[in-house]
Amino acid sequence: MTSSIEEPRPRFGERRISAVVDLVTMALIAALGLWVVVTSVGLGLQTSLGIGPGMFPLASGAALLLLGLIGVVSRAIRLRGALAAQPDPAVESEPDAAVITEEEPPPSEAETFTTVKWGRLAIAAALVFAFVLVMGYLGFVISLSLFMLAMMLLVARRSWWVSLIVAVATAAAIYFGFGVFLGVVLPGPTAPFLSWMNP
Amino acid sequence: MSSLLGLLHGFSVALLPENLLFAIVGCLVGMLVGVLPGIGQSAGMALLIPLSYFLPPAGAIIMLASIFYGAAYGGRITSILMNVPGESESVVTALDGYPMARMGRAGVALSTSAIASFCGAVVSVVILAFASLPLSQLAVHLGPPEYFALMMLGLCLVVALVDKSLLKGLISLALGLFIAEIGSDPVQGSARFTFGQIDLFSGVPLLAVIMGFFGISDVLLSAGKRHGPQLVARIERLSPSKEDLRASVGPTARGTVIGFLFGLIPGMVAAVSTFATYVTEKRVSKHPEQFGRGAIQGVVGPETANKSFEIASFVPLFTLGIPGSAALAILLSAFTIQGVTPGPTMFTQAPDVAWGVIASMVVGNVILLVLNFPLVRIWVQILKIPQDVLGVLVIGISVVGIYSVNNSVFDVALLGIFALLGCLLKLLDFPLPPAVLAFVLGHQIESTFRQALILGHNDPLVFVSRPISATILAIAVVAVVLLKARRRRPRLVPAAAENRSVDVPR
Numbered sequence: 121m122t123s124s125i126e127e128p129r130p131r132f133g134e135r136r137i138s139a140v141v142d143l144v145t146m147a148l149i150a151a152l153g154l155w156v157v158v159t160s161v162g163l164g165l166q167t168s169l170g171i172g173p174g175m176f177p178l179a180s181g182a183a184l185l186l187l188g189l190i191g192v193v194s195r196a197i198r199l200r201g202a203l204a205a206q207p208d209p210a211v212e213s214e215p216d217a218a219v220i221t222e223e224e225p226p227p228s229e230a231e232t233f234t235t236v237k238w239g240r241l242a243i244a245a246a247l248v249f250a251f252v253l254v255m256g257y258l259g260f261v262i263s264l265s266l267f268m269l270a271m272m273l274l275v276a277r278r279s280w281w282v283s284l285i286v287a288v289a290t291a292a293a294i295y296f297g298f299g300v301f302l303g304v305v306l307p308g309p310t311a312p313f314l315s316w317m318n319p
Numbered sequence: 320m321s322s323l324l325g326l327l328h329g330f331s332v333a334l335l336p337e338n339l340l341f342a343i344v345g346c347l348v349g350m351l352v353g354v355l356p357g358i359g360q361s362a363g364m365a366l367l368i369p370l371s372y373f374l375p376p377a378g379a380i381i382m383l384a385s386i387f388y389g390a391a392y393g394g395r396i397t398s399i400l401m402n403v404p405g406e407s408e409s410v411v412t413a414l415d416g417y418p419m420a421r422m423g424r425a426g427v428a429l430s431t432s433a434i435a436s437f438c439g440a441v442v443s444v445v446i447l448a449f450a451s452l453p454l455s456q457l458a459v460h461l462g463p464p465e466y467f468a469l470m471m472l473g474l475c476l477v478v479a480l481v482d483k484s485l486l487k488g489l490i491s492l493a494l495g496l497f498i499a500e501i502g503s504d505p506v507q508g509s510a511r512f513t514f515g516q517i518d519l520f521s522g523v524p525l526l527a528v529i530m531g532f533f534g535i536s537d538v539l540l541s542a543g544k545r546h547g548p549q550l551v552a553r554i555e556r557l558s559p560s561k562e563d564l565r566a567s568v569g570p571t572a573r574g575t576v577i578g579f580l581f582g583l584i585p586g587m588v589a590a591v592s593t594f595a596t597y598v599t600e601k602r603v604s605k606h607p608e609q610f611g612r613g614a615i616q617g618v619v620g621p622e623t624a625n626k627s628f629e630i631a632s633f634v635p636l637f638t639l640g641i642p643g644s645a646a647l648a649i650l651l652s653a654f655t656i657q658g659v660t661p662g663p664t665m666f667t668q669a670p671d672v673a674w675g676v677i678a679s680m681v682v683g684n685v686i687l688l689v690l691n692f693p694l695v696r697i698w699v700q701i702l703k704i705p706q707d708v709l710g711v712l713v714i715g716i717s718v719v720g721i722y723s724v725n726n727s728v729f730d731v732a733l734l735g736i737f738a739l740l741g742c743l744l745k746l747l748d749f750p751l752p753p754a755v756l757a758f759v760l761g762h763q764i765e766s767t768f769r770q771a772l773i774l775g776h777n778d779p780l781v782f783v784s785r786p787i788s789a790t791i792l793a794i795a796v797v798a799v800v801l802l803k804a805r806r807r808r809p810r811l812v813p814a815a816a817e818n819r820s821v822d823v824p825r
Contacts, residue, residue: 145747149490156497156512163504163511170773173504173511176765180500183493191486236540236746244539245742248714248735255728260719268715276707286708290715302369304723 139202143195150188156181244275259309261299265291322449325670329448329678332377332671341374341382342679346686349389353409354397354698358713360390360646362534365526366716368653369723376657377675383653384676385683387646388629392436392687395622396698399428403702408589408625411597415610415617422613426557431615432622433691434559435567439575439623440684443630446579447637448677451666454638458663461639463770464782468791469641470760470767473586474753475795479802480588481750488753491744495754498523499761506769518729523737525652527730528758529645530717531737532744532751538710539742557692567619570600574623581624582631585643586756592628593621630680636661637673641763648759 160181163174251267258266265287272283298304309315332338345367352363363386371379394409399416412432419428478488501512502522513519559567574596581592600620601610610617635641640662642648654661659669666673721734744751757764775781783789 141747149494152497153493159512163509167507169506170777171769173507173509176768177497177500177511180493180496184490184497187486187490187493191490194486241539241742245735245739248535248539248738249732251718252728252732252735255731260722264715264718267718268711271711271714272708276705276711278708282708286711290712294715294719298369298719298723302373302723304369304719305726306719306722307726307728 136199136202139195139199143192143199146188146191146195148188150185150192153181153183153185153188157185240275244271247271247274255307257309257311259311259314260306261291261295262309262314264294322452325452325666325674326448326678328670329674329676330682332675333381333679333682337375338378338381338675338679339682341378342385342683343686343690345382345385346389346392346683346690349386350393350396350687350690350694350698351701352386353390353393353395354702355393355709358534360387361526361529361649362713362717362720363390364646364649364653365530365724366720368526368649368656369720371653372656376659376669377672379653379657380650380659380672380676381679381683383650384633384679385686387650388440388626388680388683389687391622391625391629392433392691393698395432395436396429396695397702399432399618400425400695400699401702408593408621408628410590411593411621412618412625414597415612415614418611418613419615419618424556424613427559427563428615428618429695430557430692431559431563431567432618433688434564435571435574435619435623436626437684437688438571439578440626440630441681442575443579443582443627444677444680444684447630447633447680448674451634451637451673451677454634455663455666458638461787462785463767463774464785464788465791466639466641467764467767467771468782468788468795469585469635469639470764472791472795472798473584473641473643473760474757474764475799476584476586476802477588477756478753479799480591481752483748483750485803487749491749491751492753492757495757496761496764498528498754499758500765505762505766516729518727522762523733523758524721524725524730525648525759526721526724527733528737529649529755530721531734531739532741532755533645534717535714535734535738536741536745538713539738540745541706541710563615566615569603570596570616570620571623573599573603574620575627578624578627579631582628582643583634585635585641585760587628587632587643588752589625589628592624596620596624626684633677633680637665637677638663640665642759645755645759 156177160174160178164172165174166172247267247270251263255263268287268290269283272278272286299306348363348367352358352360364383367382371383394404395412398404398409398413399420402413402417404410404413416428474492478492481488501519503520504511510520577596578592581587597617600616601607604616632643632647635643636647642651651661659672718731721730771781782792
């Protein structure tokens with residue numbers, strides 16, 4: 121039994137994509153660091169008592185900027201290497217070549233840029249924000265039921281009736297559990313056609 | 320009050336019928352979140368925080384603390400029966416637990432590790448009870464430079480321990496510190512990076528970061544994937560043989576010591592203590608070749624270490640007020656809600672809570688041991704709920720949980736933002752534990768740093784001119800150098816343990 125889990129070697133194309141993505145990320149981190157540094161200076165670095173409110177953010181911003189720049193340089197070198205390298209025919213011809221160990225390792229659940237289902241991820245993320253946006257208008261319970269229904273239908277891809285049962289059951293459980301039993305004030309709807317729901 | 324009297328007083332609090340009930344609820348929720356991959360201790364505690372508003376201080380903290388240590392019992396069950404660790408620290412348990420289950424010894428693995436965990440937990444609680452009071456009296460003499468040095472030690476360790484690139488670990492740390500700086504400045508109160516949003520003046524809510532980074536982002540990333548644990552080993556015999564028990568004595572003792580020592584260090588990861596125990600057991604064993612093929616020592620040792628670790632991690636919280644992990648930071652916020660300040664003065668100012676919680680750990684572990692066996696089959700049934708449906712439920716419950724803390728829609732929006740940020744960071748292979756711990760400790764780090772400078776008349780040498788802080792900072796530097804020098808050697812934390820579930824940083 122080995123302590124580390126061996127993973128399939130990434131394909132040539134994937135290596136190039138990941139090198140580009142890494143480079144862009146590091147550039148963005150450096151840019152964030154620069155913004156934090158500039159903003160921190162405006163917050164005041166010194167006061168009569170000692171260091172001011174901007175000094176600590178300045179330190180973390182400078183760290184982000186410096187680390188981001190180091191990342192940009194190292195990733196640029198790596199990307200140049202990846203672009204110059206020739207595809208490895210052994211790996212390319214066996215795209216699914218994975219190291220098979222004697223005992224099956226625990227399944228690795230880490231998603232990568234190439235394995236994640238981007239469409240579903242985008243839908244799920246959009247639904248989360250749509251839920252927050254409509255919560256004030258439709259009220260907590262209705263928007264949560266609709267959100268759960270949409271998640272079940274579009275992301276989990278379940279049938280209508282299963283989705284409906286899960287959505288309604290969860291909303292009811294939350295309404296009675298939190299709203300009635302625990303007395304949490306769940307926001308009511310502001311939409312005129314739902315005004316009858318407000319006490 | 321001496322430690323012994325304090326502990327006895329604690330039992331009189333913990334054994335009150337209502338507190339027993341809260342402990343049972345906490346243990347059940349803890350085991351449930353431990354069983355379910357993707358929901359960790361932090362999410363479980365966060366969900367019950369609204370309920371804790373309505374409880375007396377001791378009952379509220381007892382309930383939340385029992386979720387904290389109950390999760391370890393749950394994580395063990397899925398590791399052994401299904402090879403699916405619910406928590407990062409249970410990854411090691413699967414190495415020998417699952418082979419034992421395949422040999423028809425699942426029941427023995429479950430019962431022996433439960434008994435060993437219980438023994439380790441009780442010994443650790445006794446040490447906690449007798450060490451906390453003297454340590455807290457000692458802690459009164461520590462000043463801001465020492466607190467700052469201790470928290471820096473935690474941050475250095477969490478960066479050094481993640482087995483990803485050092486650069487990404489450091490970026491994650493800086494990012495966590497930056498997120499902690501959003502809101503009012505802790506010394507003067509001026510607004511920073513709030514974009515004019517009044518909701519951000521009190522800072523980014525702890526739960527939005529923790530639940531967004533771990534629970535929700537895990538669900539979003541696995542969106543549309545139906546795979547779930549399939550193979551469940553049968554449980555035939557529960558009672559361990561004399562031979563099994565004899566073989567477990569050594570691993571239990573070693574696991575208790577290793578787990579407790581690692582647990583004392585803020586920022587340490589529980590998975591490191593379980594893996595260190597596994598490696599130790601393999602080294603001292605006369606039959607190291609049996610490890611990975613169903614050696615009972617490989618299950619008992621790490622599980623005991625895990626329990627001791629959790630209990631020892633209360634020492635820095637109770638004596639210094641420093642939370643060593645995201646889950647303990649939630650517990651700290653629950654203490655604050657109840658008007659109790661963990662730290663050196665807690666034992667004199669709120670003895671009911673302090674001693675009640677310590678005593679309840681013994682009571683809680685008895686409850687967990689008793690509930691463990693009858694509930695195994697129920698947990699297995701719960702795991703048959705498809706993962707994607709479970710994921711949708713997790714999002715729904717998390718949204719209500721985060722909303723109910725401050726009754727704020729803005730917090731729900733922040734939860735969404737941090738969930739997306741968590742997804743991106745995970746996809747880009749950044750380790751999240753440094754960011755979360757830096758965020759959790761950020762405020763305290765900044766305020767102690769600034770107080771230390773005021774104390775030292777703005778001379779930064781104040782951190783190295785005081786012997787205790789200088790020693791702690793030196794240990795931090797040496798630890799980072801040593802741990803990073805080991806990069807090419809066998810890793811301390813298995814790859815699968817990183818970024819899993821909610822409670823990796825500790």
